[in-house]
């Protein structure tokens with residue numbers, strides 16, 4: 001979905017052959033990715049897949065072994081310019097323990113510039129964060145909220161968020177989702193890493209799936225659902241036609257005790273199966289869509 005309001009600003013995030021080795025470990029292997037301006041892009045993968053490494057590379061916090069990355073056309077190694085365009089929440093939020101939340105936001109706001117104080121206060125209220133205690137005495141979830149407010153309060157063009165809702169309770173997670181949608185509606189781009197499918201499935205336009213440092217898929221969630229195999233149970237009155245050779249049909253299982261019943265798995269269009277069943281007295285046809293969880297497990 002294009003939420004950029006028709007503005008054509010090119011790719012918000014673009015990487016080419018982006019690669020990071022740590023000794024013998026290939027944390028990220030030749031990533032080619034384009035995230036469009038104004039989209040909410042989910043970056044999914046199991047622990048250790050390379051999500052945080054990618055975000056650190058985009059922030060210029062680590063240097064690539066090979067390859068390039070840009071934020072709205074600005075090379076990420078031009079740190080001063082690139083950081084004017086981004087807000088971020090790191091995976092392991094590290095803040096100054098001796099400062100209060102308010103002081104932290106003031107400090108980070110001075111560095112970033114362009115803080116809208118009214119919007120910052122709205123964020124604090126909506127995330128129900130009292131920023132007056134010292135950071136050292138804040139819970140993990142509340143520290144996460146400080147980082148979220150700091151990332152969002154300047155309304156940056158691009159938000160790079162590494163597991164942004166880690167430690168938030170479900171109510172606050174829902175509020176974060178609202179804030180993320182509002183940001184995208186304003187034309188901001190969100191790049192959201194997560195290993196939790198639920199977190200991205202309601203929010204993201206497209207997702208990239210990373211496994212062991214390699215991008216294995218980039219697709220909309222609807223496309224992913226279509227890629228998955230649908231289970232179909234068919235009951236006919238009489239003899240079943242042969243189904244093994246129907247294009248897209250696999251895992252044909254008969255049902256014990258019922259010679260007219262069969263379970264099959266269909267990938268892609270169900271058309272060929274329906275053609276084969278034309279003229280057969282079908283008494284029951286039940287389909288079961290794959291859950292996104294099942295689809296993701298096939299990638300992981």
Ligand SMILES: Nc1ncnc2c1ncn2[C@@H]1O[C@H](COP(=O)(O)OP(=O)(O)OP(=O)(O)O)[C@@H](O)[C@H]1O
Nearest residue numbers: 022025027045046047048049050051052053054195
């Ligand atoms: N500083 C480092 N030194 C050595 N190896 C590292 C370093 N940082 C990351 N790695 C390795 O690179 C790989 C990718 O790690 P990364 O933190 O990017 O994964 P991730 O997808 O963010 O995982 P998680 O969901 O657990 O945060 C892992 O094998 C990790 O052990």
